[in-house]
Amino acid sequence: MANITSGSFKHIGRDTRNNWVTMMFVTKCRFNCFLKQSHIGTCTAAFREFESCGFEFGEFGFAGSHVHFQVNVPKKYSIMVAEIMLKSRSSMRMFENHPGFRKRYPRGSFWSGYEHHESTGRKDLDESTAYLRSQVSHHNIVVVDDTQQKLRVFTAERDTAISERVAE
Numbered sequence: 001m002a003n004i005t006s007g008s009f010k011h012i013g014r015d016t017r018n019n020w021v022t023m024m025f026v027t028k029c030r031f032n033c034f035l036k037q038s039h040i041g042t043c044t045a046a047f048r049e050f051e052s053c054g055f056e057f058g059e060f061g062f063a064g065s066h067v068h069f070q071v072n073v074p075k076k077y078s079i080m081v082a083e084i085m086l087k088s089r090s091s092m093r094m095f096e097n098h099p100g101f102r103k104r105y106p107r108g109s110f111w112s113g114y115e116h117h118e119s120t121g122r123k124d125l126d127e128s129t130a131y132l133r134s135q136v137s138h139h140n141i142v143v144v145d146d147t148q149q150k151l152r153v154f155t156a157e158r159d160t161a162i163s164e165r166v167a168e
Helices: 037-053 079-097 122-133
Strands: 020-027 056-062 066-072 111-119
Touching: 020 079, 020 122, 037 056, 037 066, 037 079, 056 122, 066 122, 079 111
Parallel strands: none
Antiparallel strands: 020 066, 020 111, 056 066
16 A cells, blocks of 8 residues: 655745734823823834734724723734733833833833733624724823924025115
């Protein structure tokens, strides 16, 4: 009897499973640190730094003292490890970009020990997205846009007040 084996083994180079999780992180002592757009932008950018590691992010919902967000965690990371990575990088960036946070958090811990995460399937993804988008109105907060705006370039026009003969 001949031993027959298949000669074709296909290896998929990327993660094909769905591991979308809705997470919530709370700031230490529930201080309202996310009332300024610059703080929200810093935290979001810190989370998005992990996209190079395979993380995918959906919606973010900032609500004063906490953040809700959707993340697809790669299979090589557990939820606990992903939480540690996200919290440590975002707190490090918050302290780098906003030195005043050292006054509020002298011991250097920005996030509290509390966290919440739940699996978000394809059916729940739309409901979760709607909930995250409504965080500002749900918690009745006002986010101040304090990001620095770029100045428009002003072009100087020719001065017509002085005649050309006088200038000579």
